[in-house]
Amino acid sequence: HKVFAVSGSKLTERIRAKAFAHMLRQEMDFFGRLENSSGAICNRLPSDAFAIHQMADACLGIVCESIAMFGIGVVLGVLVS
Numbered sequence: 317h318k319v320f321a322v323s324g325s326k327l328t329e330r331i332r333a334k335a336f337a338h339m340l341r342q343e344m345d346f347f348g349r350l351e352n353s354s355g356a357i358c359n360r361l362p363s364d365a366f367a368i369h370q371m372a373d374a375c376l377g378i379v380c381e382s383i384a385m386f387g388i389g390v391v392l393g394v395l396v397s
Contacts, residue, residue, distance in 0.1 A: 320373050320376050320377055320380075321373065323372075323376065324369045324372050324373040324376070325369070327368070327369060327372055328365045328366065328368065328369040331364075331365045331368055331369075332361055332362070332365045335361055335364065335365070336361060339357060
């Protein structure tokens with residue numbers, strides 16, 4: 317699970333950096349809106365990235381487990397038949 321944690325952390329770091337860079341390219345009107353205040357942006361960046369990190373971590377584990385189970389099933393099916 318360490319591999320998934322490391323890859324998830326790197327993914328989270330990239331998402332935060334890209335989201336921040338995207339926000340810096342916004343027009344001034346974007347920051348004038350109440351939902352885009354500095355506090356809202358500071359709360360949104362880590363929470364969105366963390367939600368994606370949790371989703372990616374869980375999905376990667378499930379996908380790898382499913383592929384392994386499928387491979388084992390195919391090998392056992394060939395050996396038994």
